[in-house]
Amino acid sequence: MRWAAGSKIAIAASPTGSVSDRSDLAVSISNLNPLEKTSLRDRVATALRAAIMAGEMEPGVIYSAPSLGERFGVSATPVREAMIDLVREGLVETVANKGFRVTDMTQADFDEIIEIRLLLEPPVLRQVTALIPERDFDHLRRLAQRIVDRAADGDLVEFMAADSVFHLALIAYANNHRLEALIADLRAHARLYGLDTLRRNGTLMDVARSHITIVDTLRTRDGAAAERLLADHIRDTRRQMAKEALTLAAT
Secondary structure, eight states: OOOOOTTOEEOEEOTTSOEEOOOSOEEOSSSOTTOTTSOHHHHHHHHHHHHHHTTOSOBTOEEOHHHHHHHHTSOHHHHHHHHHHHHHTTSEEEETTTEEEEOOOOHHHHHHHHHHHHHHHHHHHHHHGGGSOGGGHHHHHHHHHHHHHHHHHTOHHHHHHHHHHHHHHHHGGGOOHHHHHHHHHHHHHOOOTTHHHHHHHTHHHHHHHHHHHHHHHHHTTOHHHHHHHHHHHHHHHHHHHHHHHHHHHHO
């Protein structure tokens, strides 16, 4: 699997738990707009979190903080600190004297996350439709376009990062910090293992463009329609991932 990166920072891990010198896996911590004002620790955590969400960091594989730090061009300290943050979030677990291992997620776990998202996000979007300032729509459309651009690039890690920024930006209009934190946590725990298949068959572009449709609908102030679009978008994600899970089980 590949982590596309503008800086071509290569990080590879073997199934045995050692970090190899292969260059077929890349991570970007420099292209994650809008993270310019965050700390290096937070930027590393964001890149790793997106990689886990995209399924680019595989469950069961052990990643060494010093080796990752070498590939990032930083010391092991910010990488280790970022990994500790991910341990607290339940995304990775510590392996004594070795590093960190990505935790697994079952289809049942994924379904539960989707159900909670469906209960929360579409109704909230309907409520905030009238609250979004007209001046914000150009910015929201740029966020949506960034998702399309990353899908076109085939950059799954930054696709997930851009996707998270967009959805959390919409939720922010509810002015409910606990809700934002809850949805961010739910999204971080969802592993979209089928993204690479969607990229290869062209479906990922359809998923990406749906974000622009959501923004354009919000601009018409039709909250009910925006609610339906977001619900369909989330359900479609579940259908696509379920199809991929069945395909993988059959191989």
